[in-house]
Amino acid sequence: MKYSIGIDIGGTNTKLGVVDEKGAVLKRHEFKTTDYGNFASYMEGLEKAVSFVTADTDGDCVGIGIGAPNGNYYKGTIDYAANLPFGKSAPIVETLRMSLGYEHIYLSNDANAAALGEKIYGGGKNLDHFIVITLGTGLGSGIIIDGKLLLGADGFAGELGHVCAVVNGRLCGCGKRGCLETYASATGIKRTYLEMLSKYNGDSVIANKTWDELDARVIEDAARAGDRAAIETYNITGNILGRCLADFVHFSRPSTIFLFGGPVKSGELILAPTRISMEKNLMPVFRNKVRVLPSELPAGDAAILGAAALVWSGIEPER
Amino acid sequence: MKYSIGIDIGGTNTKLGVVDEKGAVLKRHEFKTTDYGNFASYMEGLEKAVSFVTADTDGDCVGIGIGAPNGNYYKGTIDYAANLPFGKSAPIVETLRMSLGYEHIYLSNDANAAALGEKIYGGGKNLDHFIVITLGTGLGSGIIIDGKLLLGADGFAGELGHVCAVVNGRLCGCGKRGCLETYASATGIKRTYLEMLSKYNGDSVIANKTWDELDARVIEDAARAGDRAAIETYNITGNILGRCLADFVHFSRPSTIFLFGGPVKSGELILAPTRISMEKNLMPVFRNKVRVLPSELPAGDAAILGAAALVWSGIEPER
Numbered sequence: 001m002k003y004s005i006g007i008d009i010g011g012t013n014t015k016l017g018v019v020d021e022k023g024a025v026l027k028r029h030e031f032k033t034t035d036y037g038n039f040a041s042y043m044e045g046l047e048k049a050v051s052f053v054t055a056d057t058d059g060d061c062v063g064i065g066i067g068a069p070n071g072n073y074y075k076g077t078i079d080y081a082a083n084l085p086f087g088k089s090a091p092i093v094e095t096l097r098m099s100l101g102y103e104h105i106y107l108s109n110d111a112n113a114a115a116l117g118e119k120i121y122g123g124g125k126n127l128d129h130f131i132v133i134t135l136g137t138g139l140g141s142g143i144i145i146d147g148k149l150l151l152g153a154d155g156f157a158g159e160l161g162h163v164c165a166v167v168n169g170r171l172c173g174c175g176k177r178g179c180l181e182t183y184a185s186a187t188g189i190k191r192t193y194l195e196m197l198s199k200y201n202g203d204s205v206i207a208n209k210t211w212d213e214l215d216a217r218v219i220e221d222a223a224r225a226g227d228r229a230a231i232e233t234y235n236i237t238g239n240i241l242g243r244c245l246a247d248f249v250h251f252s253r254p255s256t257i258f259l260f261g262g263p264v265k266s267g268e269l270i271l272a273p274t275r276i277s278m279e280k281n282l283m284p285v286f287r288n289k290v291r292v293l294p295s296e297l298p299a300g301d302a303a304i305l306g307a308a309a310l311v312w313s314g315i316e317p318e319r
Numbered sequence: 320m321k322y323s324i325g326i327d328i329g330g331t332n333t334k335l336g337v338v339d340e341k342g343a344v345l346k347r348h349e350f351k352t353t354d355y356g357n358f359a360s361y362m363e364g365l366e367k368a369v370s371f372v373t374a375d376t377d378g379d380c381v382g383i384g385i386g387a388p389n390g391n392y393y394k395g396t397i398d399y400a401a402n403l404p405f406g407k408s409a410p411i412v413e414t415l416r417m418s419l420g421y422e423h424i425y426l427s428n429d430a431n432a433a434a435l436g437e438k439i440y441g442g443g444k445n446l447d448h449f450i451v452i453t454l455g456t457g458l459g460s461g462i463i464i465d466g467k468l469l470l471g472a473d474g475f476a477g478e479l480g481h482v483c484a485v486v487n488g489r490l491c492g493c494g495k496r497g498c499l500e501t502y503a504s505a506t507g508i509k510r511t512y513l514e515m516l517s518k519y520n521g522d523s524v525i526a527n528k529t530w531d532e533l534d535a536r537v538i539e540d541a542a543r544a545g546d547r548a549a550i551e552t553y554n555i556t557g558n559i560l561g562r563c564l565a566d567f568v569h570f571s572r573p574s575t576i577f578l579f580g581g582p583v584k585s586g587e588l589i590l591a592p593t594r595i596s597m598e599k600n601l602m603p604v605f606r607n608k609v610r611v612l613p614s615e616l617p618a619g620d621a622a623i624l625g626a627a628a629l630v631w632s633g634i635e636p637e638r
Contacts (some may be wrong), residue, residue, distance in 0.1 A: 115357060129471055129472040144464075145464055145469065146467070147469075150464065151569050151572075152448055152572025153447070153573060154572060156572055156604060157570065157572035158570070158571060158572075159569050160570065162569050163566040163569045164562055167421060175603060179602075233557050243483055243486070247483055249572065250479060250566070251476065252471050253470075253471025253472050253473060253475055253477075253570070254471065255472040282492075283478060283481040283493045284493065285478075285480075286475070289473070
């Protein structure tokens with residue numbers, strides 16, 4: 001059996017694991033990214049962690065895949081990542097190659113890694129045209145076309161969180177207004193709920209939750225309990241998300257769109273209004289043909305699997 | 320020298336020509352599509368026309384490319400084309416193969432053919448990631464990714480005329496509201512001009528033109544003469560088109576977007592506001608990187624060249 005190493009670098013935690021070709025995670029490890037103040041010290045910690053998880057693989061690891069915010073696939077560097085103390089350009093691929101000796105080391109952003117994870121280990125195994133949308137603090141996306149990850153002219157294709165969902169809408173962290181991720185994400189759902197709480201003048205079973213106490217799960221529970229403000233929150237979210245999904249279909253005509261992340265755990269609460277809105281906004285030739293499904297990757301290991309999938313993706317960086 | 324035959328089937332006219340590998344049209348012919356009442360009689364006329372244009376090529380034609388509305392690349396049929404008397408599914412590729420004996424016969428819709436024409440003969444020769452937008456009665460598009468035409472799961476990818484440009488906006492021929500082509504097309508420009516004429520209460524140098532007299536050229540001349548309603552028409556068109564182009568960049572990160580068609584002849588009148596709006600609506604990482612340029616295909620022969628390019632595109636239909 002051959003193995004690959006998947007490393008998911010987040011602003012708070014770094015998760016890694018050894019994955020076999022079928023997607024089983026044999027050994028995992030996790031440490032605080034925030035324990036390290038700069039790239040050099042972080043790399044020392046990461047190298048120790050890689051040695052730890054690979055201790056029992058007898059040299060059968062064929063390579064390393066890394067998912068990280070602002071991971072530059074073509075250059076192998078993490079550039080200007082706001083939540084990482086790595087400076088303007090951190091040469092993570094080259095550094096790992098020098099210290100650990102692996103020839104096959106690949107880097108991409110976390111949402112692209114999630115799409116490859118879906119392709120190699122998840123619901124996209126037999127699909128050549130699909131899109132993965134990750135709903136978290138923001139909205140990330142990875143696009144598979146003809147069986148391959150869409151990278152575009154510079155490796156940064158697939159920024160669907162920043163398409164314009166509402167003209168002159170909510171202010172986004174990117175500096176623009178109305179970006180999809182300000183509506184369709186865990187954060188977006190929270191913002192929409194507060195608008196509903198305002199609209200209904202405080203009439204909601206979770207009206208007395210503070211900003212920090214409100215999360216997708218609390219709003220989900222309220223919706224299941226029949227709370228009008230919470231239900232309308234999900235309908236508005238699905239309505240906006242579905243309209244944008246329709247436009248993604250007009251672009252690349254995928255067979256399937258997979259949704260991943262905390263808000264998707266609410267199941268039909270978000271999926272049903274999303275599907276209705278997508279169908280309504282599709283031109284007739286595309287209707288009743290594109291599936292909107294939850295990701296088939298296991299939530300706990302998805303980030304590691306996605307990163308590990310980079311090794312098997314068969315896409316060689318053009319250096 | 321090897322040649323290919325390009326056939327452009329429109330609702331009014333059919334144009335065809337013999338094209339060499341460099342994009343020179345050696346012999347062309349044109350006839351009225353409307354002279355034929357059904358598919359069988361049309362095919363007789365088309366076969367005669369092909370024999371006429373290929374009379375002097377001594378059997379050096381390697382194949383035929385056909386651009387047609389609703390051309391189904393994978394099936395080789397023209398399906399449900401509203402402006403053609405061909406019924407629900409016309410097997411044009413098979414019919415030509417039987418009667419003329421060419422092995423390589425390819426069919427696609429006209430906008431996809433235009434994108435391949437740009438790739439083989441035009442400004443996209445050395446580009447792997449670009450989009451061609453054709454502005455005519457409607458808005459068509461062809462998308463090149465990794466040097467190949469994006470077809471999607473069923474051959475119908477790239478319907479960018481029907482992305483939602485304005486929520487609950489103008490009624491589109493497809494039955495939806497707010498589609499991009501209801502704003503950014505020759506027809507869309509005319510509709511916007513009439514809104515401006517209304518807004519300015521008839522204060523325009525072309526106020527007394529009838530609906531049939533108004534076209535992109537008349538409005539362009541008025542704008543060049545300083546007419547406020549006409550100038551604002553172009554600014555609004557560019558503003559909406561540019562915002563949608565930005566979202567296409569968020570999707571596939573092309574290096575270039577080529578615009579083609581009558582309204583593009585107005586040059587900077589439409590290109591300048593389009594570029595400004597696109598840049599404003601791009602997330603910062605994409606700014607000042609994507610060119611918006613007029614197509615480099617010669618207007619008169621573009622449809623023939625695009626169709627002929629299908630033969631050289633190197634994409635085999637999966638039958």
